[in-house]
Amino acid sequence: MCEFVIMPPIPARPTELHELGRAFAQHYYTKICVGRQELDQLYAPDSVMTFEGLECSGREAVMAKLKALTFKSIHYSITSIDCQPTGLPNTVFLMVLGQLKTDEDPPHSFCQTFILRGFEASFFIVNDVFRMVLHNA
């Protein structure tokens, strides 16, 4: 079972950058729900993901970590997506704040940040940091 929701408010006058962030989030969190193996198309051989403090370098290590997640169901509710240019060609900085609920656990806040780089017609993830918003771990 899977659900993905971007909460209002939607920007009244969305910019191209915010549209890109929204489209990326839609794609990424849908794939986490229903096709995690296909996320390998989003990571590159030199991508870096830090997941709850554990650093994974390279597509293979990132995918091994993502595939090892054991939940049966996940629901995402995205509260905000902040996008910025980086001053580098085709490189975008993106911070996502939201809540997620896995299986029978209560909902928890999370924060995930990406640096995306364009290549031909698509983007891949250069950097990815994920944290649940928990202060007593």
Add this chain to the structure above:
Amino acid sequence: MCEFVIMPPIPARPTELHELGRAFAQHYYTKICVGRQELDQLYAPDSVMTFEGLECSGREAVMAKLKALTFKSIHYSITSIDCQPTGLPNTVFLMVLGQLKTDEDPPHSFCQTFILRGFEASFFIVNDVFRMVLHNA
């Protein structure tokens, strides 16, 4: 009144990158507390800050926003600092998760992400995104 605390656990074998992140956070959040006007040394003419969804481009706009914050006291408690290399020379990606308490308000979670770039002996902030972890704003 001001307080700044980095919570344990401290990494058992801190890397150079994590030491840099920790030193940056120590400097940044101390200055937010006791010398906000000096933060202008950390922002560049082309820095971008998105503060609770409001984008400020350039040092002047960023500093105007930071100086306009109206709290009298602020206490920070930093839960985690995740640092990554970006593949670009002297450029570091940093995500900070913590709690803050202003004046008589209850503590709230926050997330702040930076891209830092080295220049001579110091770093400046290229990108900065700040969000309180609130889902019903």
